[in-house]
Amino acid sequence: MNENLQNIKLVITDVDGVLTDGLLHYDANGEALKSFHVRDGLGIRMLMEQGIQVAVLSGRDSPILRKRIQDLGIRLFILGQLEKESACLKLMEQAGVNPQQTAYIGDDSVDLPAFALCGVTFTVADAADYVKHCADYVLELRGGRGAFREMSDMILTAQGKTDVYSSAQGFLKTVRNMAQ
Template sequence: MTPEFKERARAIKLAIFDVDGVLTDGKLYFLVDGSEFKTFNTLDGHGIKMLINSGVRTAIISGRKTPVVERRAQNLGIQHLYQGREDKIAVLDELLGELGLDYEQVAYLGDDLPDLPVIRRVGLGVAVANADSFVRQHAFAVTQARGGEGAAREFCESIMLAQGTLEAAQAAYL
């Protein structure tokens, strides 16, 4: 973790996640009846829960809309869910107005071009390892893990490490 990453991560009060390609592997699964399902990584989920418990607010902004994401957000305790919203900057501005936060207090984890405006605007814009190459090029940092394979956990733990809350969260399991 670079000193600049640590400095930016210390200021984070809100962590925002994209879904497809970040909390999932990016594949879309459709059943014969037209319904959709997604697979999520339990390590990512527990990382998000630990981040919430450390005092960082969380949100999901997704261009797609599916009941599965609503259920996952509820299960994890994610406080703010925005689905079917392709203009992610508009959602970000709306959310910051509601919470009284500044861009520098926000971290965002994304993978594709629709995420790029937010990645570039927030204090800590991060791309997953298998993100689009243009997105990786313009992100402040890139995870080592791929989307849906621990990238969200890595993102959460890096914020907690910078904020000094990771060790206590892990020690609770000893």
């Protein structure tokens, strides 16, 4: 299956349950806090620096999420849309790729239409079993705990780009404008 990862040019990621642990923290004004893992942010930047586009697709929208997207320099995103199949098609069109060149990472039933569309699919270790059965890859790490980075390392490895994360020289040579 790793040969499928060699052709990936776009990674579309869900947010809650993938980039976060899925917990929502509210105060009287609404959503007040989300926790993101810095390793996931670095994995996003490494993919982008290696020419693999990263898009964010979330059923929720919040100033917190928009700030994280901005901090990481992500240009492709659709927020506040639960219907993920058509959103994935829009993101693929914007990125200039086809479904076989697209990987999707999600964690729940709402992600299954995207799983059916995208060429390669990933889910986190703490996803429900019925989601795991639909994914091509089940990651060892939980959502919000480095799962995106685990996936990004797999893609970079399949594409022969391990230097970007496994050596100081490779990291310094290939990663510019770094954000976590």
